[in-house]
Amino acid sequence: MTHGMRTETHTQHLGERRDWRETATRYSLLPLRIFLGVTFVYAGLDKLTDSAFMKASGSGSIGDMMRGVRDSAAIPALVDLSLKNPVGFGYAIALGELAVGIGTLIGLWARLAALGGALISLSLWLTVSWASDPYYYGNDLPYLFCWTPLVLAGASYWSLDAVIRRRRRSAY
Secondary structure, eight states, X not given: OHHHHHHHHHHHHHHHHHHHHHHHHHTTTHHHHHHHHHHHHHHHHHHHHOTTTSSSSSTTOHHHHHHHHGGGOSOHHHHHHHHTSHHHHHHHHHHHHXXXXXXXXXXXXXXXXXXXXXXXXXXXXXXXXXXXXXXXXXXXHHHHHHHHHXXXXXXXXXXXXXXXXXXXXXXX
């Protein structure tokens, strides 16, 4: 009789462990979503509220930063494009980071938001942080790879995408 109880308890324990693993797997991308979302919201707000950054020239300006990285960029043509209107480019990056961050945090069009984050990170890696030596000192490349799982998986839990998906299923 005790042998049967031991097996039952052991089976329950295995089931609990399996449930915990399934739950951990289900929510495994949530910390990454929170980190990237908060970071990109902060980065966008930081740029929008920095009066020196949103200028075509001067210390700390987007214009001076882009002119400073032009010759070391992997694709100088991207930098040249930004220099046609550095303030407009600064606002585009800042608003893009803000939209990506908010979309990632609330899980609205999460794959699209993650793709936007990956493209921002890729463009910054190919321009601003390309000359980092060694390459891992530049943070844009790791950010690019951090966005990849979210591009692939989206935001399945604690997201507006999940709410919308449930509503669509219940409507049919």
